[in-house]
Each structure stands twice: as C-alpha cells, then as structure tokens.
Amino acid sequence: MTGQKFPAFPAGILEHVCKLIAELYSGSELTRIMSEIPLRDDPGEGNTKWRRLAYAVSSNQARTQSGNAVIALVSASMRPERTLDRADVARLTRDQLNQVLSLVGYRVRDDGRVGRAARARSTDEAEKRTEHLRGLLERRGAHREVLTYCRPDLLRKDYYEAVFEAIKGLGSRLRQLTGVDGDGYALVEGTMAGSTPRLRINALQTRTQRDEQLGVANLAKGLFSAFRNPAAHEPRIEWTLSEQDALDVLGTLSMIHRRLDVATVEAH
Template sequence: MATTTQIRPFDDATVTAVAKAIGDLYSGTELSQVLTTAKLADPDGEGTTKWKRLYNALAAHQNQHGNGKATVALISTAMAPTRTLDRIDRAAVARDTLSQVLSLSGLGVGKDGRVHRAPQARTDTDAHSRATRLRARLESRGIHTIVLSGIRDEWLRTDYYDAVFESIKLLGHRLRSMAGLDLDGHKLVDAALLGSAPKVLLNAYVTATEKNEQRGVASLAQGLFSSIRNPQAHQPRSVWTMDEQDALDVLGTLSLIHRRLDRATLRG
C-alpha cells in the first residue's frame, strides 16, 4: 500500500471520480460497512446519493487532515478481493477506472485492492495513451485473441508485469483444460506435450521432424514458465520489472504457442 503519510491531498476531480467508481459498486448499506471499516466518518449517512455521500466523507477528512489518506483507505477497503468476490466483473471495471484516475497522481490499484506507486501520467490523455499504444502494437502483430483477452489496460499503463504474468497463467490454464491434467509448470508441459504418448498432439507425431517440432514448442512453453512465471511468483513485486519490448516479445511467443494449440488434436 502506498505510504499514506506521503499522500498529498487529491484534487476535486480525483475525489469525485473515486467516489463515483466505488459508489457504483455497492449498495447504500454496503457503503456504511465500507466506511466503517475504512474508519471514515459518514456525515450524510444512507439516503444520500451514494457518490455524493462518499465524496463528502472524503472531502471532510481531507480538509481536516490535509492529506489523501482517506481516499487511499477507502479504495483499499472497497477493492479488497474478499469484499468484491461476489461482483468480480464489476470490480475489475472499477479497478481499471480507479487506476486510470490515480495514474495522474503516480498511483495505481493492484489486483489485491491495495493502492501502490506507479509511473505518473502527465495528463488524462497520457494515462489512456500508454495502454492504447501497446494494445495497438500487440494487435498489429496479430497477437492471439486469448492473449489479448487476458490483458487489462491498467496493466499496460505500468511496467507490464501483470500483463505478462497473467498471460503465462492463461497458457497453463489452457493446457490443463485441453489435457485434463491437474499439473503446472514443467510437469504440465511434460505430461501434455512430451513423452512417447503426449496427450496434446500438435501434428501427427510420427516422423522425427514432427516429434522435433512438438518438442520445440514444448521447450518454448517451458522456457516461459522457467524464466518469467516462476521468478515472478517467488520474488517480491518491487524487484521484478518488465519493460515494453520484453513484454512484446514474451506475449508474441505466447501467441505462437496458442496458435499451435488451435490446430492441436487430443490423443484418443
């Protein structure tokens, strides 16, 4: 979570946008619980327009204390995964909106609901353009739809860590589903694509050339699990970064593997 003692007061537009995003996510009664958990006074109470109620609570705290602690606390409380479990899709939209708004203040919202430091966008156009530019580059490369579908624009506005990590997890999910296996990483690739009788066949798997081709694709998948997914899963978020060119290369490799899986057959 961003250090709240270092959070400067947010401008009126940011506070309004935060109030509207969270207000749309919960009922009035639920907002009472959110405000209580975030330790925020609720001067208006239920019956007031939801976003105005939140706005007034945030503005009152900010005016009294001279910092943005209340806004950070409200977001982290409202976006906690345990609280959004029954509205995952709507929460994802709210998280995207909040990350876009906060990017102008050098902040973002993670999948864990916590507010974190992020590269600061200079304008709202800048916040949009980062995501738009990389998505356009991905589409121009013909990136597989499965890869594109798993990438949220909020991830493309930072250092692409989450975009790459989640895309590799999607590959694992697809292999497990196709092969009917409950494995992960190298063990999953070995059982699904390698051995004398692989469950997923990328070709006829008869000639030496065909077997070499299948082993090559399997090696690409294993390489991604070893070099990207495993380090990300075991190292702190703060020490693992991914720049744009690396992200494009990794996502392109994932796309290649998915296209081969599109034409695959299952061993009977």
C-alpha cells in the same frame, strides 16, 4: 490509516474514484467498507452511492489534510477476497481506477493495495499507456487469447503486469482444454510433455512433429519459469520489462496459442 501520510487528492480525482467504487458495490456493502476504514461522516444509505462516498471521504480529507481516506477506500474495496464473486467487473474497475490514479502517480496492484506509479501528465497520456502496447500487438497479429489479458494492466511502464496476466491466461487455457488441475511448469509437463502427451499440437507421427511438440512445450515451460514463478518469491518492484521484451514474450505466447487452436486432446 496510520503510518504514512498521503497528500490530499484533487476533488476531481476523489469524485471519480468514488463513482467507480460505488458502481461495484451495493449500498449495504459500502456501509461495511466505510465502517472498516473507518469513515465516520457517512450521510447514510438513503443518498446516491457515489455522493455518499465522496462526502465521507472529502470530509475526512479536509479534517486530516491528507489523502489517506482515498487510499484506504481503494484498498478496502479492491481486496481480492472482497471481489471474488465479481472478479471480471472488479478487474475492469481496477483498470479504470488505474487510469484515474495515474494522473496523481498511483496505481492499484493486483493484491488490491495502492502503490506508486509513474505519473501521467495528462488524461491522454493515461489512456495511451493502456492502449499503446495493445495497438502494437494488434498490428503484429497477436492471438485473441493474448489480447484478452492486455487490458490497462499496461499502466506500468515496464509492462510486467500485462505479460504476467497473459502467462496466467495460458495456464487457464491449458486447464480448460485438458481438465488437468495444475499450474505453471508442472501443468505444461502434465499436458504437453512426454511420449504420449494429453494435449497434442500435431499427429506426432514423424520426428519433426515430435520435435515441434517438445519445442512448444519447452517454450511454454520456459515462459512460466521466467515470468510466473519468480513473482511468487520476490518483490514485484524488482522485475522490469521493456516494451520490446514485452512484445517478444507476448508474440511467443501468441504462437503457442495458435498451436493450441489446432490441438487435440487424448483421453488418459
């Protein structure tokens, strides 16, 4: 907790954060997390988990007159390597933390670190951010595989997180359908491209069918190239996406998933 000094968090935000993290871990796991930060005013494992966390964090906050203990607790609790064995529950916890933290202008990134976010002016606004794009997609008939990844990652105004997660979801589905171990552009090339693709969206008997196969494969490769690969090489903050662009990209993903619904897998 050295370096930048964060403003103290309101008591309600602090308690809510502690309740969410306490649900994710056992008492002994929380002991290890608190020792890493460190939080020295630990009343011990005999206390209710969230009250124990809240006491230690609020004591630190009162002593230091900063919110660094809250930031450190969230970061230590949401590190990917720590949540690996409970990834699905941790994603939900991160979404819930983002709703709470949006009220004070923060968010939890997918690497577990806490970053700045546009501040929500009310609880309703925080919730609407997580629901608005999903509602628009549902009205447009978005595929269920796309909606699965449109959770409250939508906290960010540029909607990049939702698109990024949904494109990762396409890669996951291609691996599940084919058993091919790969990612991104190369995964599409190895499963949907070529004269005898492993994953076929039609019978490939006519020129039109072959062109459709090639076109859908190229769309998928283009999405991976445009939205997946750059994130590995450049700071995420440099990438922005409007709501309309997000709708268009996610609509394209929906179309690809609908083609995969009727696809056949050829043995190689």
